[in-house]
Amino acid sequence: MGRVVVEVMPKPEILDPQGKAVVGALPRLGFTQFSGVRQGKRFELEVDGEVTPEILAAAREAAATLLSNPVIEDVVSVVDAAAVPGEATGTPVSA
Amino acid sequence: MGRVVVEVMPKPEILDPQGKAVVGALPRLGFTQFSGVRQGKRFELEVDGEVTPEILAAAREAAATLLSNPVIEDVVSVVDAAAVPGEATGTPVSA
Numbered sequence: 244m245g246r247v248v249v250e251v252m253p254k255p256e257i258l259d260p261q262g263k264a265v266v267g268a269l270p271r272l273g274f275t276q277f278s279g280v281r282q283g284k285r286f287e288l289e290v291d292g293e294v295t296p297e298i299l300a301a302a303r304e305a306a307a308t309l310l311s312n313p314v315i316e317d318v319v320s321v322v323d324a325a326a327v328p329g330e331a332t333g334t335p336v337s338a
Numbered sequence: 339m340g341r342v343v344v345e346v347m348p349k350p351e352i353l354d355p356q357g358k359a360v361v362g363a364l365p366r367l368g369f370t371q372f373s374g375v376r377q378g379k380r381f382e383l384e385v386d387g388e389v390t391p392e393i394l395a396a397a398r399e400a401a402a403t404l405l406s407n408p409v410i411e412d413v414v415s416v417v418d419a420a421a422v423p424g425e426a427t428g429t430p431v432s433a
Contacts, residue, residue: 247372250380265381265404274400276393277342279384285345286360289374298371305369309360 245294246324247302251311252283286310287324294323340389341419342397346406347378381405382419389418 253259261282269277288305290298299321306318348354356377364372383400385393394416401413 252380252382262381268404269400272400272404274396274404276385276396277383277400278386279382281382281384283380283382285347285378285380286357287347287376287378288372289376290371291373301369301371305364305367305372309363309367309369 245290245292245298247288247290247294247299248320248322248324248327249286249288249302249306249310249318250283250320251286251306251316252281252319254315254317257315283316283319284310294325299323340385340387340393342383342385342389342394343415343417343419343422344381344383344397344401344405344413345378345415346381346401346411347376347414349410349412352410378411378414379405389420394418 253262259281262280265282266277266280269275269280286306288302303318303321306321307313311318348357354376357375360377361372361375364370364375381401383397398413398416401416402408406413
């Protein structure tokens with residue numbers, strides 16, 4: 244079973260209230276290393292067979308039309324999960 | 339200026355209503371290739387200097403404590419954006 248990962252972020256010129264909330268909370272928890280935070284979305288689209296170039300093209304179209312709002316968001320990546328090291332298994336990162 | 343990308347997804351056993359909404363909408367728009375969708379979050383944490391191993395460790399801790407809810411979510415990746423091809427510039431993918 245294949246998986247396509249789509250990543251969407253708010254455009255740089257768009258205010259990102261969720262990111263602002265996170266950047267305000269970080270120093271209160273002792274994380275003073277970070278000067279800015281943007282929060283976007285990550286989708287995993289599952290397909291029954293292999294991720295073919297046609298599937299990737301459909302995912303790119305879906306990303307541009309349904310998964311993102313092109314007025315306020317950019318699609319930053321549409322990739323076959325199997326092509327990204329560490330993404331294939333979806334193994335959680337331990338803290 | 340460095341950037342750390344943190345990706346968080348709902349745990350597989352947790353119901354994901356946003357993903358369910360997307361998977362229901364896809365066939366209505368003509369995308370019949372996809373059998374399942376999960377929706378998670380993607381954060382970009384900006385740092386003023388380089389992304390050092392210490393910064394990455396802090397980002398991992400922030401990911402586990404502030405950016406995700408460990409009861410219902412997994413942190414799937416915490417990486418230096420410069421180490422991921424195509425992530426460094428944040429160039430939008432054209433549809």
